[in-house]
Amino acid sequence: xxxxxxxxxxxxxxxxxxxxxxxxxxxxxxxxxxxxxxxxxxxxxxxxxxxxxxxxxxxxxxxxxxxxxxxxxxxxxxxxxxxxxxxxxxxxxxxxxxxxxxxxxxxxxxxxxxxxxxxxxxxxxxxxxxxxxxxxxxxxxxxxxxxxxxxxxxxxxxxxxxxxxxxxxxxxxxxxxxxxxxxxxxxxxxxxxxxxxxxxxxxxxxxxxxxxxxxxxxxxxxxxxxxxxxxxxxxxxxxxxxxxxxxxxxxxxxxxxxxxxxxxxxxxxxxxxxxxxxxxxxxxxxxxxxxxxxxxxxxxxxxxxxxxxxxxxxxxxxxxxxxxxxxxxxxxxxxxxxxxxxxxxxxxxxxxxxxxxxxxxxxxxxxxxxxxxxxxxxxxxxxxxxxxxxxxxxxxxxxxxxxxxxxxxxxxxxxxxxxxxxxxxxxxxxxxxxxxxxxxxxxxxxxxxxxxxxxxxxxxxxxxx
Amino acid sequence: xxxxxxxxxxxxxxxxxxxxxxxxxxxxxxxxxxxxxxxxxxxxxxxxxxxxxxxxxxxxxxxxxxxxxxxxxxxxxxxxxxxxxxxxxxxxxxxxxxxxxxxxxxxxxxxxxxxxxxxxxxxxxxxxxxxxxxxxxxxxxxxxxxxxxxxxxxxxxxxxxxxxxxxxxxxxxxxxxxxxxxxxxxxxxxxxxxxxxxxxxxxxxxxxxxxxxxxxxxxxxxxxxxxxxxxxxxxxxxxxxxxxxxxxxxxxxxxxxxxxxxxxxxxxxxxxxxxxxxxxxxxxxxxxxxxxxxxxxxxxxxxxxxxxxxxxxxxxxxxxxxxxxxxxxxxxxxxxxxxxxxxxxxxxxxxxxxxxxxxxxxxxxxxxxxxxxxxxxxxxxxxxxxxxxxxxxxxxxxxxxxxxxxxxxxxxxxxxxxxxxxx
Numbered sequence: 072x073x074x075x076x077x078x079x080x081x082x083x084x085x086x087x088x089x090x091x092x093x094x095x096x097x098x099x100x101x102x103x104x105x106x107x108x109x110x111x112x113x114x115x116x117x118x119x120x121x122x123x124x125x126x127x128x129x130x131x132x133x134x135x136x137x138x139x140x141x142x143x144x145x146x147x148x149x150x151x152x153x154x155x156x157x158x159x160x161x162x163x164x165x166x167x168x169x170x171x172x173x174x175x176x177x178x179x180x181x182x183x184x185x186x187x188x189x190x191x192x193x194x195x196x197x198x199x200x201x202x203x204x205x206x207x208x209x210x211x212x213x214x215x216x217x218x219x220x221x222x223x224x225x226x227x228x229x230x231x232x233x234x235x236x237x238x239x240x241x242x243x244x245x246x247x248x249x250x251x252x253x254x255x256x257x258x259x260x261x262x263x264x265x266x267x268x269x270x271x272x273x274x275x276x277x278x279x280x281x282x283x284x285x286x287x288x289x290x291x292x293x294x295x296x297x298x299x300x301x302x303x304x305x306x307x308x309x310x311x312x313x314x315x316x317x318x319x320x321x322x323x324x325x326x327x328x329x330x331x332x333x334x335x336x337x338x339x340x341x342x343x344x345x346x347x348x349x350x351x352x353x354x355x356x357x358x359x360x361x362x363x364x365x366x367x368x369x370x371x372x373x374x375x376x377x378x379x380x381x382x383x384x385x386x387x388x389x390x391x392x393x394x395x396x397x398x399x400x401x402x403x404x405x406x407x408x409x410x411x412x413x414x415x416x417x418x419x420x421x422x423x424x425x426x427x428x429x430x431x432x433x434x435x436x437x438x439x440x441x442x443x444x445x446x447x448x449x450x451x452x453x454x455x456x457x458x459x460x461x462x463x464x465x466x467x468x469x470x471x472x473x474x475x476x477x478x479x480x481x482x483x484x485x486x487x488x489x490x491x492x493x494x495x496x497x498x499x500x501x502x503x504x505x506x507x508x509x510x511x512x513x514x515x516x517x518x519x520x521x522x523x524x525x526x527x528x529x530x531x532x533x534x535x536x
Numbered sequence: 537x538x539x540x541x542x543x544x545x546x547x548x549x550x551x552x553x554x555x556x557x558x559x560x561x562x563x564x565x566x567x568x569x570x571x572x573x574x575x576x577x578x579x580x581x582x583x584x585x586x587x588x589x590x591x592x593x594x595x596x597x598x599x600x601x602x603x604x605x606x607x608x609x610x611x612x613x614x615x616x617x618x619x620x621x622x623x624x625x626x627x628x629x630x631x632x633x634x635x636x637x638x639x640x641x642x643x644x645x646x647x648x649x650x651x652x653x654x655x656x657x658x659x660x661x662x663x664x665x666x667x668x669x670x671x672x673x674x675x676x677x678x679x680x681x682x683x684x685x686x687x688x689x690x691x692x693x694x695x696x697x698x699x700x701x702x703x704x705x706x707x708x709x710x711x712x713x714x715x716x717x718x719x720x721x722x723x724x725x726x727x728x729x730x731x732x733x734x735x736x737x738x739x740x741x742x743x744x745x746x747x748x749x750x751x752x753x754x755x756x757x758x759x760x761x762x763x764x765x766x767x768x769x770x771x772x773x774x775x776x777x778x779x780x781x782x783x784x785x786x787x788x789x790x791x792x793x794x795x796x797x798x799x800x801x802x803x804x805x806x807x808x809x810x811x812x813x814x815x816x817x818x819x820x821x822x823x824x825x826x827x828x829x830x831x832x833x834x835x836x837x838x839x840x841x842x843x844x845x846x847x848x849x850x851x852x853x854x855x856x857x858x859x860x861x862x863x864x865x866x867x868x869x870x871x872x873x874x875x876x877x878x879x880x881x882x883x884x885x886x887x888x889x890x891x892x893x894x895x896x897x898x899x900x901x902x903x904x905x906x907x908x909x910x911x912x913x914x915x916x917x918x919x920x921x922x923x924x925x926x927x928x929x930x931x932x933x934x935x936x937x938x939x940x941x942x943x944x945x946x947x948x949x950x951x952x953x954x955x956x957x958x959x
Contacts, residue, residue, distance in 0.1 A: 374937025379787025
């Protein structure tokens with residue numbers, strides 16, 4: 072596909088449009104005409120320059136890179152799904168509506184929430200929706216609440232979403248890797264609308280004071296928001312509702328095995344407790360005896376957050392996954408947590424530092440700070456791991472750990488894979504520092520110059536000429 | 537399992553879940569199902585749907601298009617679809633280069649200098665464009681056409697609400713929004729083709745209204761339309777629905793196109809891929825300008841977007857590649873031709889066409905009660921166009937290369953039958 076821009080411009084276009092369109096007819100369009108065979112080879116070659124869950128171990132913390140069962144792909148591609156228009160008469164889309172209705176019910180059971188919307192297209196979109204619901208709720212009560220609290224270990228999307236919904240963001244420090252209760256109490260008052268929290272948190276630590284936290288927020292009438300990015304750790308053991316949360320978003324592309332697609336599409340359904348249900352986006356899927364309907368008449372609803380009803384093809388995949396696992400989702404959480412603790416202990420026994428050491432849930436964070444004296448940083452370990460055929464963990468996050476390596480093996484890694492990862496880390500730690508700093512050595516390109524990319528942005532092939 | 541437990545120093549897995557008793561609970565979910573049963577269950581459920589092939593549809597907004605098989609093959613590559621956002625450039629060159637090519641195509645089609653790697657859909661792209669214009673102009677207002685798809689308006693309202701951007705609706709006359717200057721707006725938003733499918737030819741007036749308001753111009757457009765008509769080079773931001781290569785899927789996933797002038801690059805939301813070199817000077821690609829994004833800038837980011845619609849962008853790219861310039865233009869011309877053919881046939885049987893200058897969507901006023909007509913047509917296996925409130929009995933039609941003359945002729949016969957049955 073890469074072509075020389077100016078050469079493409081030379082191809083003149085014959086006039087196809089009627090005379091009255093002459094002044095607005097496009098005279099050039101720099102898009103190449105290429106044979107199908109060459110296109111296939113091009114994209115196949117590109118795909119071969121990419122790591123995915125199906126090619127390499129991919130323990131990316133916070134992203135839950137689990138195996139994507141192939142049934143999900145097959146089922147979402149049937150004609151009865153592909154060729155359905157979202158505005159068709161309800162009587163001709165009963166299958167779609169039934170699946171949405173049933174998926175909402177399953178998600179309610181998993182989280183303990185009373186109602187769900189499937190409309191948000193991604194986790195951050197769900198957070199934004201949750202924040203708009205929070206806003207609408209307080210406005211409806213005639214309360215002016217301006218701020219939302221997030222811990223300093225929160226995903227970056229949390230403060231960004233709260234800000235987009237018009238809230239001031241108050242960031243509180245962590246203590247021993249968990250929410251600092253005193254710090255929380257010192258900022259909580261009746262101007263606070265919500266506290267956004269993920270539990271287990273981004274260090275993989277379960278916030279065991281969650282009930283206390285919930286009571287602190289409730290005492291001033293504020294809401295507790297659950298960032299469901301780490302839901303994989305707790306399925307079948309507890310629910311956000313039990314922990315006292317009022318609003319939840321789930322990442323179907325994390326917990327429910329729908330593929331990440333190189334960055335998307337995902338899906339970020341939002342669940343709420345009953346008193347917030349009136350504010351959910353429209354339309355809502357309702358069941359009327361044996362028929363499913365889309366209902367718009369919810370006067371307190373925040374309205375629409377996306378074009379139609381959400382990323383339906385992704386919803387189908389998540390539904391298939393939940394049906395396949397059923398109550399054994401509990402086993403998923405168990406295996407994910409077991410793998411994470413096993414790998415953490417193994418790495419620790421190899422001399423890697425685990426700040427705030429203790430039991431972890433589905434992920435854990437190690438610090439590579441001590442290698443700084445050898446002139447090495449987390450990024451050097453990350454790049455060297457590529458030479459071992461491993462996609463590196465998330466690096467430099469959460470921000471409260473220096474030279475952080477955030478590792479989430481998921482339930483799908485077997486013991487051999489975990490041992491290989493630990494052994495690779497051990498070996499790398501003993502290698503000549505130069506080998507790391509120059510890494511990767513075996514990839515299609517050597518270390519990429521990101522500074523130059525930002526200094527002189529070249530963003531289209533026109534910029535390359 | 538035993539060995540792993542030993543290595544951790546615990547006897548049972550329950551020790552890993554030592555939650556306070558008051559929050560412990562089991563979930564009440566059905567038993568696991570095997571793959572075959574799950575497939576059969578979902579297929580049986582979906583049997584109740586009727587596809588475009590079983591029931592021709594003339595609905596607008598999102599429309600059926602033929603997707604060459606090669607597109608399906610490309611997006612089905614596991615290396616693409618099972619990968620995450622390309623944070624590690626050296627292990628993601630394929631995805632990065634493909635997204636760079638996508639950005640190139642979007643910039644070319646829209647006539648803009650830069651494009652991002654996707655938004656959720658056209659509606660959220662518009663919301664983000666309003667926020668971006670507000671970051672640049674800081675006035676807190678946007679002028680939009682009164683005649684616009686209602687869902688898009690609602691999404692925009694939600695995006696505008698947080699920062700307090702006021703929305704001013706430009707009244708529509710003869711299907712076109714009245715272009716006037718406004719004192720306190722960041723941007724004027726126009727669509728081409730617009731909600732009624734009408735081709736917007738008033739470029740000078742748009743520029744004039746924007747200049748007098750010292751506002752940016754945001755244009756909502758359509759990738760197929762842009763392959764035969766001049767791109768809105770006068771715009772500051774161009775957004776749209778990137779449906780090419782992507783199936784309708786009951787409305788999602790979609791792909792939001794987002795492009796702008798280079799001078800506004802650092803205000804742009806979303807992921808951006810840039811070309812650079814590796815340390816040996818060889819061409820390489822990477823995500824760039826990440827300091828605009830939430831994972832670095834947190835509350836001060838240009839947007840909260842993290843997951844986007846990358847795989848849909850790959851499908852869009854693969855589609856454009858497969859058709860090439862000539863194929864794209866051929867499809868676009870076919871869309872226009874078929875839509876005009878359909879309109880003419882409707883006119884012949886008594887429909888009124890208030891606007892004649894359209895691309896592949898158009899408004900037609902039914903001589904009989906439109907809502908009853910649509911109901912009757914469903915009985916005959918036709919999903920007619922979308923009902924529009926004003927003027928009464930109007931229907932918005934969407935026609936593409938999938939609506940052959942034969943298919944249209946058959947539909948017209950059914951429409952005639954339905955009209956007779958109703959009169």
